[in-house]
Amino acid sequence: MTVRKQDCGRRVVKLSVKILAAVLIAVICAGQAHAAAKYVFLFIGDGMGTAQRNAAEIFLAGKSAQSSQTAAPRESQLVMNSLPIAGEIGTDSLSGVTDSAAAGTALATGRKTKNGAVATDGAGVKYRSVAAIAHERGFKVGIVTSSFLEDATPAAFYAHSDSRTRRYEIGLQLPESGFEYFAGGGFSNPKGKDKKMRGLIDIAASKGYRVTSTRTGFDSLTPGGKCIAVSPKVRAGYMPWAIDADEADKNDISLAEFVKKGIYLLGGGSFFMMAEGGKIDLACHANDAASAIREVIAFDEAVKTALDFFLEHPDDTLIVVTSDHETGGMALSVIPDDSMAFYGAMSLQKGSYQRFEGSLPNPGKEGVGSFMARARDFFGDFDGLGEELSQRKSVRDAFAMTATPKKNRPVKSAPYKKLYGPYDPFTVAYMREMNAAAGVTWSTFYHTGKRVAVSAVGAGSESFAGSCENSEIFTKLLAALGIE
Numbered sequence: 001m002t003v004r005k006q007d008c009g010r011r012v013v014k015l016s017v018k019i020l021a022a023v024l025i026a027v028i029c030a031g032q033a034h035a036a037a038k039y040v041f042l043f044i045g046d047g048m049g050t051a052q053r054n055a056a057e058i059f060l061a062g063k064s065a066q067s068s069q070t071a072a073p074r075e076s077q078l079v080m081n082s083l084p085i086a087g088e089i090g091t092d093s094l095s096g097v098t099d100s101a102a103a104g105t106a107l108a109t110g111r112k113t114k115n116g117a118v119a120t121d122g123a124g125v126k127y128r129s130v131a132a133i134a135h136e137r138g139f140k141v142g143i144v145t146s147s148f149l150e151d152a153t154p155a156a157f158y159a160h161s162d163s164r165t166r167r168y169e170i171g172l173q174l175p176e177s178g179f180e181y182f183a184g185g186g187f188s189n190p191k192g193k194d195k196k197m198r199g200l201i202d203i204a205a206s207k208g209y210r211v212t213s214t215r216t217g218f219d220s221l222t223p224g225g226k227c228i229a230v231s232p233k234v235r236a237g238y239m240p241w242a243i244d245a246d247e248a249d250k251n252d253i254s255l256a257e258f259v260k261k262g263i264y265l266l267g268g269g270s271f272f273m274m275a276e277g278g279k280i281d282l283a284c285h286a287n288d289a290a291s292a293i294r295e296v297i298a299f300d301e302a303v304k305t306a307l308d309f310f311l312e313h314p315d316d317t318l319i320v321v322t323s324d325h326e327t328g329g330m331a332l333s334v335i336p337d338d339s340m341a342f343y344g345a346m347s348l349q350k351g352s353y354q355r356f357e358g359s360l361p362n363p364g365k366e367g368v369g370s371f372m373a374r375a376r377d378f379f380g381d382f383d384g385l386g387e388e389l390s391q392r393k394s395v396r397d398a399f400a401m402t403a404t405p406k407k408n409r410p411v412k413s414a415p416y417k418k419l420y421g422p423y424d425p426f427t428v429a430y431m432r433e434m435n436a437a438a439g440v441t442w443s444t445f446y447h448t449g450k451r452v453a454v455s456a457v458g459a460g461s462e463s464f465a466g467s468c469e470n471s472e473i474f475t476k477l478l479a480a481l482g483i484e
């Protein structure tokens with residue numbers, strides 16, 4: 001397990017100067033007149049609050065400090081944090097704390113709705129998305145996600161459903177959109193819940209989509225026509241975890257590559273691209289900080305790809321990076337000077353919580369000692385904590401719960417839910433203790449109502465500064481596209 005190659009601090013500073021220069025030139029060329037953006041990127045980090053961004057940044061600072069053996073650099077390390085325009089949005093839906101369906105709907109269509117509704121009012125009234133409107137006006141459209149294609153966030157841009165759980169119905173609407181590029185994850189339920197329906201891939205192909213799920217197929221995609229490019233390593237529709245990715249495996253395709261390919265395929269004319277880091281949310285639901293950080297970094301690398309394009313077309317490109325909501329109530333008690341220790345702790349974890357859970361044997365066969373040894377090996381023995389954790393009551397109680405058959409666990413009781421949520425008790429308890437030792441604490445396994453950050457650069461980006469509601473992002477995007 002390794003982390004993908006990152007920019008060092010100095011390079012990010014250079015990048016900031018480049019961005020500033022590009023912005024100045026664009027402003028001078030535009031002569032103060034408001035020029036519409038020809039190329040628009042909307043990046044959505046699902047579940048990505050400010051703490052998730054900061055954690056990834058401190059991790060990168062620690063990494064670069066460790067490799068250079070100098071004091072931790074304080075300058076911005078995440079590309080998204082280096083963008084010149086900063087704002088924030090409120091995320092609540094009509095149901096209170098939002099889910100990804102209502103939040104996706106607000107961002108995509110400008111309408112607050114009930115949780116579960118995908119670009120509708122939850123009772124049959126459909127709302128049009130910025131992607132659909134742009135498409136009608138001649139923009140090509142790309143939808144990229146590391147989650148599955150019928151998941152709530154991407155779906156809000158191309159489909160309508162009163163319930164996000166009707167995945168087959170949502171999947172059927174994908175080819176009807178006529179959008180030119182879908183990429184990243186695959187279909188989670190290609191033949192419907194009972195697996196008896198006609199395959200969604202077949203249907204998309206019959207409607208003129210070229211579908212590929214191999215590296216060779218991906219590499220051979222050329223502009224023109226419509227396509228669905230699925231990760232070769234898709235599982236239940238999801239792209240693999242960034243923390244589990246094998247860099248040496250050339251068959252793997254990163255989120256950044258999917259965005260870069262989208263630019264190549266759509267870039268002949270004007271385009272609108274939505275790209276989602278869909279698994280930040282999943283990692284935060286499970287309170288798995290190390291996996292969340294790697295997902296934020298993979299997402300940021302995708303933003304970097306768009307920024308490279310912006311630097312070539314500064315007066316015609318708009319990049320907006322935001323989130324649909326925060327997940328987990330993540331809190332950091334790490335200061336930048338602790339970044340090396342933080343990186344040390346977080347980089348020890350060998351893979352995602354899912355991989356660890358999946359590797360666990362039957363607890364009846366192997367006792368508590370074996371589980372503790374496995375956890376110490378997988379999550380790392382940061383600060384010699386392994387021995388101490390193997391004796392800690394919270395971890396031993398969690399093991400006892402894991403060893404209890406599921407039907408005998410008090411899964412519906414409030415204390416159980418607060419301690420373990422829907423996860424394997426031992427895995428989640430161990431991970432929470434490791435995270436806390438590194439300076440990351442979590443308050444929930446669910447979404448929170450925290451406001452989330454907006455960062456932007458390029459044509460029309462000024463309007464994204466300051467504080468507003470998630471639904472206003474839609475209006476600002478339309479204005480930037482020159483559609484009033």
Ligand SMILES: [Zn+2]
Pocket residue numbers: 047100281282285327447
């Ligand atoms: Zn979620």
